[in-house]
Structure formats: C-alpha cells, structure tokens
Amino acid sequence: MSSQQTPEGPAAAEAGPTPGPETGPDGAHHHLGHSLKPRHMTMLALGGAIGAGLFVSTGAGIHTAGPGILISYALASVLVLLVMRMLGEMAAAVPRSGSFSEYAGAAFGRWAGFTVGWMYWWMVTIVLAVEASGAAAIAHGWLPGVPIWLFSLVIMLVFTGANLLTVRSFGESEFWFATVKILAIVGFLVLGVLAIVGWLPNTEAPGLSNLTGHGGFLPNGWDGVIAGLLAVAFSFGGLEIVTIAAAESNDPARNVARAVRTAVWRILLFYIGSVAVIATLLPWDSDRLGSPYVSVLEDLDVPGxxxxxxxxxxTALLSALNSMLYGASRMAFSLSRRGEGPRPLSRVAGNGVPRIAVLASSAFGFLAALLNVWWPEQVFKHLLNSVGAMLLFVWFAIAASQLVLRRRLEREDPDRLLLRMWGFPYLTWFVLLALTAVSILMMFDADARPQLLSSVVVVAVVLGFALVREARRRDLRRRAARRF
Incomplete structure (x- = not known):
C-alpha cells in the first residue's frame, strides 16, 4: 500500500485511493503541524480512554452484573485490545489525520470513507457536549450562584480557544490532564490493594466475601454479565484519538506504533484493576455504588x-472534551481535504491548525451543550441515543478495513508493517463476529435497543448521502468521457 498507489483492477475507479499526501481537493497542500512528541502521544493514548465514565459509571455496571462485571470488562477489554491493534497497524503504516475514515475509503471506496468520517464526527460532537455539561454541573456545585448554562458556555469557549492554538499546546494540555487522571487511578489502585491485603491502619482485609457472598460471583447469572458487557463496552471510546493525532507527530509511524503497544495494556490494567478493587471492597448490592470511588476512599478514611x-x-471531563474537539476538527479537516466535506474546513492557519474545522466542530458542541442544559429530555436525549451504538459501527469499519488493507500492504509494501495484528486474519474475523453478536444482544436489551435503532437511522442517513454523491460522481465521469 504505497502512499502513491491506488487499488489495482476494475474496482480502481470506485475504490478510494490508498491514503496519500496531505492535499486538498484543489490539489493544494494543506499541511497540519507536526509538533506532537512521543510523550504527548503516549499520554494521549493513556488518557484518551480514561474518561469520566470510568469514575462515574463503574458502580452501575457492578450493580447490574455483580462481581461478574469483571468478566464483562475482560470481554470488552479483549475486544478493544484487538480493535486498537488493527487500527494501530494501519495508522503506523499510513498515518493520516482521517485515520479509520481514510482507511475505510481506501478499502471500500469513497462512500465508505464519507460515511465513517461523518458518522464519527457526529458522535464526538455529541459526546463533547455531554462532557461540557457534566463539567458545568460539577462547577455549579462549587459555585451554585452561577447557572449551569453559563459554565457550559465558558468551558466551550475556553477549549475552543485552546484548540485554535498550536497542536503542541493541545499536546501539552492533554499530557497534564492525562497525568492527573493516571496519578488518581494509580493512587486508588495502590490504596485499594493495601486495603485488600489488610496493610492499612484501621482496616481489615475483606477477603473474598464481597466477591463470593451476597448471591455469589454471578448473582444475576450470565444475563447480568451480558447486560454488564453492553453497559461497559463503549466506555473505552477515546482510544482512537491517538491514531488521528499520529499525523501531527514528529515521527508518525513509529510514534503511533509505540503508543499503541505501550498504552493499551496499561489502560486495561487501570479499568479491570479499578473494578476489581471496588468489587472486592464494596458489596455489589450496596446502595453506595452511585459514587463507588468516593465510597471506597471514605471507607479508607481518605480526608475530603x-x-x-x-x-x-x-479534570477527566475537561480532558475528554478537549480530545473530542481535537478529534472532531481533524476528522472534518480530513474529509474536506478529500473532497468529502465543505472546502473551507481544509484550510490550515499559519500555526498548522485547521481553525475553520475547529470552529465548525465547536459550534455544534456549543449548541448541543446548551440543549443538554435547557431541554435534556425533550431534545438532547434523542441526540444522545443517536450515538449510543456509533462506536460499535466505527470498530466494525476498522476491522473490515484492516482485513482488506493488510493483504494489500503485504502484496505492495510489506516493509511498512511496523506493527502487525496478531493471528491475522483469524482474530480479525473473530472481532467482526463479536461485534455482530454485540449488536444482536443490543436488539434484545430494552435499554440498549433505542440507542442501536437511533444510531442505525443516523448511519442510514449518512450512507444515503454518500451513495447519492457517488452516483453523481459516476454520472459526471460518464458525461465527461462522452465529450472526449
């Protein structure tokens, strides 16, 4: 898959090209900055998936599945680990700001790149509004005299401004945000393990009573484990941001390969380790699981x-908002650069930042954040449902693209495979089947079904636009051929 080659054979006219140089639809160069360092990439990968969901939603998962939530997290972790390995393979071989959107286009045609790219953009702009509203609610608790909508507005303004600065400033801010989150998790794990073995003063080792008592390890049976899997599977969203950022690092191929190798297993440790500590120290049927981290720390007499x-x-919410806005703007930039979005979005300022793409992405975030404050049930709930299963579709596109592009790479330019997917193609097929199974499970889950159906509607609309665009392109090509 050489950077200058296109797919061979009769499908070449329909398939999208193998991702090439950063040029716009007018043929001009549209260069992003390249100032992200290896430490930025590593911390972006580590912090990208450690969002507020880990700190807030863990208790709901434990309450659903009991201690068996550890199985749910293990299954979800294996799935995410394999997806990231596949994405890392492609990103290390051909680092691009459009990441999986460009790979889908290269594998299946422009319609696929358009669909995956705008589907992802829609998802992250809705999610960043959730993060802004959540952070505003916490700030409102500290300063109750200031309305939540004003906090949402200020937060969005601050992070829009931050993303308009150099990419290095984004990397530095994410580095320190991720550092705070990681130090908090590591501190929690250390205290938790010390409490479990009885090495903290005024605490007794709980043994396995909370894991095996209160109805056993699977108090709600395997149905609870499956429900827990659906609840936690999407909590790993954000890992993919590091492959989008690879295009703006000083050594894209090696940096993304290193980040994926070193970060993924650590994140799995953070997630599974944290859940194991909570499930061991708190009964799964406790009424204190609404804020499980706080409950554990209070039991350990941690002041404040x-x-x-x-x-x-x-901090986790602000970090997630910052990275989501970055990811949305770069995806919009990439789509525009490939002629799949409004041309102004591909303009790059002198500091290497696609400012119009940042402003366009944040504008929708402003609107969605205010909708979340003003009409959370009437409007925003439907927007949130529309992205409930979107990450599942993105993962499916990643696996399907890797299945096609890996073979093309091995045939055309095997030296670019700096990071290889394990057990290819068998584990790739396993992921595709597993994602299909999760989709089917969502259809039979009363809570997840509306999210899946709403997400399918959004995907169908975007896909419809993509297919209409492709039909018009083919018609224009035929007319041009007749003239000559």
Missing amino acids: AAHVMDVVVF
Missing part, C-alpha cells in the same frame, strides 16, 4: 474523598 474525586472527575 468526595472533593478529591470531584476534582478528578472534573
């Missing part, structure tokens, strides 16, 4: 536990 966790969650 609630305030400490408020700061950590606030």
Whole structure:
C-alpha cells in the first residue's frame, strides 16, 4: 500500500485511493503541524480512554452484573485490545489525520470513507457536549450562584480557544490532564490493594466475601454479565484519538506504533484493576455504588474523598472534551481535504491548525451543550441515543478495513508493517463476529435497543448521502468521457 498507489483492477475507479499526501481537493497542500512528541502521544493514548465514565459509571455496571462485571470488562477489554491493534497497524503504516475514515475509503471506496468520517464526527460532537455539561454541573456545585448554562458556555469557549492554538499546546494540555487522571487511578489502585491485603491502619482485609457472598460471583447469572458487557463496552471510546493525532507527530509511524503497544495494556490494567478493587471492597448490592470511588476512599478514611474525586472527575471531563474537539476538527479537516466535506474546513492557519474545522466542530458542541442544559429530555436525549451504538459501527469499519488493507500492504509494501495484528486474519474475523453478536444482544436489551435503532437511522442517513454523491460522481465521469 504505497502512499502513491491506488487499488489495482476494475474496482480502481470506485475504490478510494490508498491514503496519500496531505492535499486538498484543489490539489493544494494543506499541511497540519507536526509538533506532537512521543510523550504527548503516549499520554494521549493513556488518557484518551480514561474518561469520566470510568469514575462515574463503574458502580452501575457492578450493580447490574455483580462481581461478574469483571468478566464483562475482560470481554470488552479483549475486544478493544484487538480493535486498537488493527487500527494501530494501519495508522503506523499510513498515518493520516482521517485515520479509520481514510482507511475505510481506501478499502471500500469513497462512500465508505464519507460515511465513517461523518458518522464519527457526529458522535464526538455529541459526546463533547455531554462532557461540557457534566463539567458545568460539577462547577455549579462549587459555585451554585452561577447557572449551569453559563459554565457550559465558558468551558466551550475556553477549549475552543485552546484548540485554535498550536497542536503542541493541545499536546501539552492533554499530557497534564492525562497525568492527573493516571496519578488518581494509580493512587486508588495502590490504596485499594493495601486495603485488600489488610496493610492499612484501621482496616481489615475483606477477603473474598464481597466477591463470593451476597448471591455469589454471578448473582444475576450470565444475563447480568451480558447486560454488564453492553453497559461497559463503549466506555473505552477515546482510544482512537491517538491514531488521528499520529499525523501531527514528529515521527508518525513509529510514534503511533509505540503508543499503541505501550498504552493499551496499561489502560486495561487501570479499568479491570479499578473494578476489581471496588468489587472486592464494596458489596455489589450496596446502595453506595452511585459514587463507588468516593465510597471506597471514605471507607479508607481518605480526608475530603468526595472533593478529591470531584476534582478528578472534573479534570477527566475537561480532558475528554478537549480530545473530542481535537478529534472532531481533524476528522472534518480530513474529509474536506478529500473532497468529502465543505472546502473551507481544509484550510490550515499559519500555526498548522485547521481553525475553520475547529470552529465548525465547536459550534455544534456549543449548541448541543446548551440543549443538554435547557431541554435534556425533550431534545438532547434523542441526540444522545443517536450515538449510543456509533462506536460499535466505527470498530466494525476498522476491522473490515484492516482485513482488506493488510493483504494489500503485504502484496505492495510489506516493509511498512511496523506493527502487525496478531493471528491475522483469524482474530480479525473473530472481532467482526463479536461485534455482530454485540449488536444482536443490543436488539434484545430494552435499554440498549433505542440507542442501536437511533444510531442505525443516523448511519442510514449518512450512507444515503454518500451513495447519492457517488452516483453523481459516476454520472459526471460518464458525461465527461462522452465529450472526449
């Protein structure tokens, strides 16, 4: 898959080209900055998936599946690990700001790149509004005299401004945000393990009573494990941002390969380790699982536990908002550069930032954040449902693209395979089947079904636009051929 080659054979006219140089639809160069360092990439990968969901939603998962939530997290972790390995393989071989959108286009045609790219853009702009509203709610608790909508507005303004600066400033801010989150998780794990073995003062080792008592390890049976899997599977969203950022690092191929190798297993440790500590120290049927981290820290006599966790969650929300806005703007830039979006979105300022793409992405975030404050049930709930299963579709596109592009790489330019997917093609097929199974499970889950159906509607609309665009392109090509 050489950067200058296109697919061979009769499908070449319909398939999208193998991702090439950063040029716009007018043929002009549209260069992003390249100032992200290896430490930025590593911390972006580590912090990308450690969002507020880990700190807030863990208790709901434990309450659903009991201690068996560890199986749910293990299954979800294996799936995410394999997806990231596949994405890392492609990103290390051909680092691009459009990442999986460009790979889908290269594998299946422009319609696929258009669909995956705008589907992802829609998802992250809705999610960043959730993060802004969550952070605003915490800030409102500290300063109740200031309305939540004003906090949402200020937060969006601050992070829009930050994303308009150099990409290095984004990398630095994410580095320190991720550092706070990681230090909080590591501290929690250390305290938790010490409490479990009985090495903290005034605490007794709980043994396995909370894991095996209260109805056993699977108090709600395997149905609970499956429900827990559906609840936690999408909590790993954000890992993919590091492959989007690869195009703006000083050594894209090696940096993304290194980040994927070193970060994924650590994130799995953070997630599974944290859940194991909570499930061991708190009964799964406790009424204190609404804020499980706070409850554990209070039991360990950590002073000001609630305030400490408020700061950590606030930081996690801001970090997620920052990275989501970055990811949305770069995806919009990439789509425009390939002629799949409004041309102004591909303009790059002198500091290497696609400012119009940042402003366009944040504008929808402003609107969605205010909708979440003003009409959370009437309007925003439907928007949120529309992205409930979107990450599942993105993962499916990643696996399907890797299945096609890996063979093309091995045939055309095997030296670019700096990072290889394990057990190819068998584990790739396993992921595709597993994602299909999760989709089917969502159809039979009353809580997940509306999210799946709403997401399918959005995907169908975007796909419809893509197919109409392709039909018009083919018609224009035929007319041009007749003239000559």
